[in-house]
Amino acid sequence: MRKAYTRALSAAPAVLAAVLAALSAAAFFGAGAAAAQGPAKPAEAPASVSGRVTDGEKGLGGVIVVVFANDPQRRNLPAARTRTDSEGAYHLTGLQPGRYYVAPSAPTYVLRDMPDFQPGRPLNLSAGDAVDGVDFRLDPGGVITGKVTDADGNPVVGETVNVVSAEQSQQPRAVLRMPFDPRELQTDDRGVYRVYGLRPGRYHVSVGQAEGGGGVRTRRAFSRTFHPDATEQAQARVVEVRGGGEAEDVDIKLGKRLQTYKVSGRFVSAETGRPVGGVTFSVGLVINQRDRPRVGGTYMDGSQSDARGEFQTIGLTPGTYTVLTANDGSTDLYAEPTQFEVTDADVSGVVVRLRQAASVSGVVQFEGAVDRQTAARLYREMMVYGNLEPSARVWSPMASFVRPQPVGQDGTFTVRGLAPGRLRLSVMGGQPGRGGITVTRIEVGGVPVRESIELREGTPLAGVRVLLAYGSAVVRGQLNVTGGVLPPGARVMAVARRLSPAGETLERSQRAAEVDARGRFVIEGLAPGEYEVRVNIFGQGRSHNSEPQRISVADGADYQVTIPLDLNAPPPQRVRP
């Protein structure tokens, strides 16, 4: 399962990046939920949505249909819910204008023609909208169930079962609905598992770790075994799943437990050799991908090095690992890339040398007229963050993520704890419906920076100026598709990119919004200026994009655009997310 999941995600890196960004933002701002709910707005005429849920042509009664807010910070909060009637029809009323996702919640079924990452249809509702025909076709899913036992015949409790397609040629995609709960794949106290809502097809079912896979297990580990007791995938018995059917007794008999090992060591200052306590660390498995070492999975339990600088982690299976430190902006040190091998014994005495980190400081300033009060509010809500490409040998998402730092009352900021490398700075802030901020330019010592800022070891970089535009203009658009239909499960985004006076698009200065099932989109919070608006379509590993349209945006204005898109047009050009 894990493998299929990973493959499905890697097929859409842009989407992954978007999801990651959304998750990060939501998590950082305090796990979202009610956080994003601003003051109650005056009531506008409510909107409604209706449609039908069918299995083939047959209406499905009693299916829950949910409307979610299409907002990274509120994505998981159902705004309204109903059940379909005996004909499969549903009607949801009383929705406040806004951006939503509509989706049936029928986990025993598989949704047809839906993207894996967020099954459902986006809808941007205006006051008084009555949208009809938001239909969903479901196919009955299947069940695989069985029991997992160890070499002595005892049940294996709390172990995760992997379900992967046995078809080599099949387009990789998620086997289960998303977002799925990994606990649904775990065996219970009797060793019994039950996976439901599977797409009809042929599957291999396994438990345990692939040979040489490495990784950290805080519990016992087993080498990978396929149903019924094969250690090689070639010998695995194929499990046939039919829609609405149940494959029973898909039992797995595991072999011996894998030995796991312990690693211990200490963090020391490279400068003084003294131990460093209170370092939050993780241990990551190093894998080679396209001849470039990267971290394939990290294990972190929130533990920190003690007053003697010592750290320790258990449960390592053989492999190559690296010790990573969290860049939480609180320390002025970063870890030298430190690797160690686990073969057949505990590893001790790993010394991780911490070096003086670089820092970046400067000021965020508004271009154009922003009154003092608004500026003060925006500064309070603002965070400076970034993405670091360290010049270290091993790349990991942990090392590249720069924790957002607040901005002072006068717009000053400092980001500490940076490893040498190239830093792309960004700013987030503003509140939905209250205007947005856009980075227009970044300067270091008065010289504009094109892509990223180079950081040298232990060198503070001062005098960084981040220039922002603030505005509350809105672009409402309609996408008209000709020459075919959108690929099933496509994700459609509208992007407004700000143009420099010379007419070039500015990489950082863009605002995006999802295009809904009716082709509508609303891009909010635009600052006055020249923009290029286009629509990008991602789906099934392919992408299209529309011709750009230029708009001159005045402060606080509201614009309408129509974007034509001919799917028969010459080969789609690759777009950057």
Place this chain on the structure above:
Amino acid sequence: MNSPRTKRPAAVAALLLPLLLCAAQGAARAQGNEAAPTPAPRTTPTPAQQPSGQQASGQQAAGQQAERPDGSAAPAGRPERGEEAPLGFISGRVVGEGGEPLPGVVVFGVPRVFAGPVYTRRTATTEDDGSFRLAGMGPGLYNLSVTAPGYVGEVDPQTGRLPGPFRPGDTVTLRMIKGGVVTGRVTDPQGEPVVGVTVRAFRVRDFDGRPGFAGFAPEDKTDDRGVYRIYGLNPGVYTVSAGGSGSFGGPFPTVFDRDVPTFYPSATRDTAAEVAVRSGQEAAGIDIRYREEQGHRVTGTVEVSPAIQALEGTLSVSLSYPAGGPPAGTAFMSLKSEVRTFSMEGVADGEYDVQATVGARAAMLGASPPQRVAVRGADLTGVKLTVAPLATISGRLAFERWTEADRARAECKDQPASTPPQEVIVSARAQRRTGERAAPVQRSFRSADATPDADATFTLRNLEAGRYHLAAAPSDERFYVSAVQLPAQAAQAAQAAQAATPARRADASAAPSKGAAQGDVVSLGAGQQLTGVTVRLAAGAATLGGTVTTREGAPQPSWSALSRVYLVPAERERAEDTLRYSEATPAPDGAFSFKNLAPGRYRLLARESGAEPAGPSARPVFSDPAGRAQLRRDAEASGAPVELQPCQRTTDFSLRLP
């Protein structure tokens, strides 16, 4: 790639970490508040078990006592700042019910009290013979937790909690028992299975009647047949509910998160049927007819002072049941935002306490007083909360001087002059308000624990305004608390000490000067940072253990968790000294034990403690003057006289019921 944690969750985990730590701390506090802070009975490590380094430093310290202006000895054996203290280890075995070794069990050693912002823990896995060794542990107190799928740690029958805390040098045997199982089916009003709804099991109490909630409620999601199965449960009495967002929401939301939870069999929280869950047994057929009720919404705003807003922290609001248990809802919001509004969904009709807190990594910074609200058939809007800063109390630990004469006593030959400061728990407990009953676990800002640093300084954090009792508990039973001195008293004591001769002050039987009778009670304002408290420890503590028997001399069989044994000072001048009062809960076989006792004359008394079980805020009856007076009258009427000499160890006292 097959690692159970791939890079994506790791990145998210990094972001969520401060929150998780706050939550973990909350859970730890909740657990800590369940019972008195006195360490569970433990055996004194024999010299052979002591890590050699530690012992060496103890001996060295004995000859190195420095006189201080206030007449106390410097805490010996402590290293200078920056100097490394010797490391020890905790080793032991994990066994099953029949004493059979359990291999592959993960053992965590976590500091008993979170010391500042650093969170360190030690981990080990048991070998095939069940043995483990947690190495590299500095002086201090550690809680050990054991995890093995389907099993739970066996609790100490006297406390209802896992045994511990432990110190480096201890050798421990931890027993695990098979957890219980709750299983059943969730159906909708039409009898169709409800698929993918989260079912949670809340332990209401253990089988001895102690409140049972500690941290998170175990949960499972129903499968395609509506079947759930929650395993690995601690024995006790549970309620089981389906739907709702749970205490803290979760990483895997469901469409049922905004519903009012339906409790087994098809009830509200107040009318829920209880389910008894026993070790290794299955409570089957716990079927829930799901009501599918959308709850109400509770919304409001939070006021925060600019000083708190300037801090780096997370603002959260919790909605809790006045009777205790896990919160009905939690909302997080940005501390930096200009408008701090909260909204909690899926709230059922009833009364709740709403409280806002501001927390940072492993520390709380501020809290609003809990506000009682009622939800009656409609959304509740306009709740206003104001966060006030929390107070701290800091001070130091000092040792009374231990003389040659004392050391010459035969009973005291193993007595060290000091104990590592990190192995003493200093605590503050709010004085009971008039008519106050057991408070819910969530209101945890009325008590605090701390362990001093190596330099003997401590800080008790996160206290709301109010009056507090200060107390301390050395984990080495050879020490007792001789006095708790507040700043003004500490100053007086220092003056007195300069005039006094060392010989007089060192006399263990002559009490060190203590301030007013209520000397260990302190009054705190909102956000006050009280400094200069001195907790004085003395060597030569006595222990007193034995059995409560019936008049006929047989062990009392029906001894319940509500019964207590009290040690009451017999000396008139000690009548108001709360440090001289002790309380113990006898085991089911009548066995009781008092440790860390000051030498002197006492009366020992057994009686019912009153109607209140040992809840999170239960405080001993002797914490107020009326309670002390009553205890003294009872003790004079029916208590057994006891005289304790320095270092005395009595383990076979037979206390007959009156």
